[in-house]
Amino acid sequence: MLAGCAVLTAGLLAFPGAVPDSPGRLGSLLDTFLPWLGLVIVLLTGWALLRRSAVALLALLLPAAAWTQLYAGSLLPGAASGPRGLVVVQHNVSDENPDPAGTARALAGTGPDLIALQELVPAALPVYARTLAADYPYHAVRGTVGLWSRYPLTGSRPLDIRPRGITGPWNRGLRAVVHTPHGAVAAYVAHLPSVRFGAGGLASSRRDESAGMLGRALAAERLDRVILLGDLNGTVDDRGLAPLTSRLDGARRGFAFSYPAGLPLVRIDQVMARSARVDHIRALPATGSDHLPVAARVTLL
Incomplete structure (x- = not known):
């Protein structure tokens, strides 16, 4: 046996x-x-x-x-970032976060070049913008997702990743070009629909449909260098995210389990890239969210 x-x-x-x-x-x-x-x-x-x-x-x-x-x-520990390296942070800050200012300070305190956030509600958005403004003068927000950057942003636009059957305001994706000292990078920020466990098993059809739409947008991206940051509500092993994992590379080092924050079991907050290498990813200390932030070192190729 x-x-x-x-x-x-x-x-x-x-x-x-x-x-x-x-x-x-x-x-x-x-x-x-x-x-x-x-x-x-x-x-x-x-x-x-x-x-x-x-x-x-x-x-x-x-x-x-x-x-x-x-x-x-x-x-294994990842290699140190080289001269073409970026540090990025991804965090679903939670629409029920009781301390958005503290969360913003904690994320900025890690010194990243890019910060991607999801579940930005109207009441908290000005707090994040004000707290991050000094170190991150460039930012773009579309619906409930946002990107803050040390470097200039252009071409910011929403992404249509809304699955069928969802009505009302629903904008959970954006694309912008980050003008780094090492060249332009297309940055995508996304929050895919949640999955649910029930008597019938794992309900992920909407997540999978949204991943397919995001995958097609990535396939159409004209810039070679792409970084995707998002709460994808799935791990990089999950076959439902194949439209993304078949086009982008994930982290080579680090588990960085990010959910749930109280007892992290899986990493559903992802940093993935094309024509760039995600050298290492790690979970950061808890904030007021039900997710842990993750930070990654990315080398542009």
Whole structure:
């Protein structure tokens, strides 16, 4: 039984796409928590040691090797940023944040070049703008998402990523050009629809539809260099985000679990890039949000 569980775990790690997405988006659910299969390996190893089962311990080399191949690199520190590096921060600040000024100061205190925010409500927006103005004189806001920058911004416009069936005001995407000392970069800020767990499984159809629309916008982007910052409500392993992960590269180092803030289990706040390398990503201390901020080092290629 132990050996069978070990082989099954190895199979899930090596071939998660073999698990069908229906019913209930089961495949996406597995993708979301795939790194945590490492804990299953630890538990199985303890069980095998208690049973003194040499066969099971040998079988456990399979999932251990698969997990190491997939995720061990995330445990390593990233290389220091080079001369063409940027530091960026991504944060869903929460529309119920009781201390927007404190949140803004905390984010600015990490010294990034770009700050992307989601769930900017009208009452809090002036507080963020005022608090960030000194260090980030350039900013663009469309609906409930915004971008603050040390460098000039041009061409700011909203992105149409609204899935069908959503009515009323709904603008959760923007695109702007950041004029860095190393050249122009197209910066995208997005907040994809939430997913829900229920009796029928994972409800992610609206998130997936919005990801497809964002993916098409990225495919049409004429600038080579692109940085996407957003609450994507999915991990980079989630097949529902394939329209994005097939076009952009994620972080090479760091887990940076960002949600929920009280007990972070997954990173749904992402920094991804094209013609640029996301060297390292890390979670920052909690603010007044239900998400943790994440900071990433990006090298422009």
